[in-house]
C-alpha cells in the first residue's frame with residue numbers, strides 16, 4: 001500500500017492521464033506482477049523469446065519501438081538496446097522501475113503516448129478517436145513490438161463511460177482493437193504482435209467457471225506461438241479460483 005502510494009505521488013503523469021486511471025492501473029499491474037512473479041515467469045520468458053526471434057533476421061536495425069512497454073517485464077531490453085541503434089519505449093505511463101531501466105542505456109528513450117487513440121476524444125479535445133500507430137510508420141523504424149497491450153487498450157475508455165452511467169458508442173472496444181491491428185499492418189517495419197486473447201477462470205476442481213473474449217469479438221489468425229499466462233493464480237483473485245489468459249504471438253504480423 002505504502003509503495004503504491006509512493007508511485008502514485010512521484011510518477012510524472014499529466015493530470016488528464018491520471019484522471020483517466022492510467023497511473024492507478026499501472027501501479028496495480030506492478031503490484032500484481034511482483035506478487036505473481038513465479039506464476040508469470042513462463043509467460044514473460046515466452047514473450048521475450050518471441051520478441052528476440054521476431055527481429056533476429058532483420059538486416060537493418062536502426063530504431064525499435066515497443067508499444068505498451070509498461071514495466072518492461074516482457075521486454076528483452078538489454079538485447080534490443082545492444083542490437084538496435086535506438087529503442088523507443090511507448091506507454092501511457094512509465095513507472096520508476098522502467099524509467100530507471102531505460103536510463104541505463106544511452107540509446108533508449110521513453111515516449112508517453114495514448115495507444116487507444118481515445119484519451120483526447122474522451123476529454124472533448126477531438127471529435128473522434130485518433131490513429132495512434134501511424135506515427136511509427138517512419139523510414140528509420142525497422143522493428144515495432146506490440147507488447148501485450150492490445151487487450152488493455154479498450155479497458156479505460158469503456159470504464160470512462162461506465163463510471164458515468166453512460167452507454168459507450170456501439171462497438172467502441174472492438175474498434176479500438178481493430179484500429180491497433182490495422183495500424184500495425186500498415187507499418188513498413190517488421191511487427192511482432194503479442195496479445196492476450198481470452199480469459200478462462202477455473203476452480204480447484206478444474207472446472208471452467210467463466211470464459212471470455214478479451215478482444216471484443218475480433219478473431220486473430222493462427223499464431224506463430226501461443227501459450228497460457230497464469231495471470232491470477234489461486235489466492236490472487238479468489239481463494240478457489242484462478243484466471244488464465246491465452247496469449248498469441250505473431251513474429252511478422254500482417255492482417
Ligand SMILES: C[S@@+](CC[C@H](N)C(=O)[O-])C[C@H]1O[C@@H](n2cnc3c(N)ncnc32)[C@H](O)[C@@H]1O
Pocket residue numbers: 022026029068069070071072073074075090091092093113114115116117147148149152153
Ligand atoms: C499488460 S501491460 C503490458 C506489459 C508490459 N509490456 C510489461 O512488460 O510490463 C499493458 C500495458 O499497456 C499500457 N496501456 C494500456 N492502455 C494504454 C494506452 N491507451 N496507451 C498506451 N499504453 C497503454 C499499460 O500502461 C501497460 O503498461
